[in-house]
Amino acid sequence: MKTETFEQIVSRYLIGAVLALGLTILSYFAVVHHWSTSVVGLSVIVLGLGIVQLVVQLISFLHLSSDAKPYWRNWTFLFTVLTLSIVVVGSLWIMIHLNYRMGMGPDGMQEYMIDQNKEGF
């Protein structure tokens, strides 16, 4: 691992801070000024800017790029990202497709649930 001087560390932090601040304000304006008319479009913009900021902070604050061989921190981080992607995307996928798997649309599901409620459990 290269040893940095104090000044190098401070400048790494300040560059990271300016970039992170810029990205935060950018995503705020994207939503407040409606850069996209659709909810999906705005969500993609905001999440994309969030992921860019994640990378900025990982490099400039956590200094992940300086991980020494055999890169334990980087590999465990990537594995965790894989795990949490499966948790988040998998949960959303299952829950959004529930009505479809039940063979009815959201309205049909609503009616079905009201009927079930009337019958009692």
Add this chain to the structure above:
Amino acid sequence: MNELAARADKTNFGFWIYLMTDMVLFASLFATFMILKDATAGGVSGHDILDPSYALAETIILLTSSVTCGIASAAYRFKKIDLAKILLFVTILLGVSFLTLELHEFIKLATEGNSWQASAFLSGFFTLVATHGLHISIGLIWAITLFYAILQRGADENLTRKVGLFALFWHFLDIVWIFIFAVVYLIGGLS
């Protein structure tokens, strides 16, 4: 590598693994929130109660504290004790302001009848945001004990390692907050 450095290296990696598992915990809470965000039970939706400007202020405060904390840790390692003390103190002040803003928001919501019991959306919201808030509270207690220890001991090899771990924890909490800001306050506030 001498013995102390080898031990510091191990502790550092162990703490890193803890942070990774904590990330999975937050991921499950994020998934829960995203699934429940439209289940408002006829009550308020994200658009009614979530204020992006308020959250932006919280975000900037936490980001600044992350920077001051990281530089404090580096300053302490480079034996710039006075600078480390000042920056750690600023970190604590910013952390307390962040927590105050968050608690203010929670109390306002709860007293207006929008507590975690009102709907699945609010349960998901409170669980996710308050779990982060709980981490921040624990981090603040940690920071205060470290600040006290630095005042008592000055430069100390063992304390350098602990201050480094705290900085790692605080950076991690800032990264989690970025996604709370994006997913809850920006995207969740759309509908």
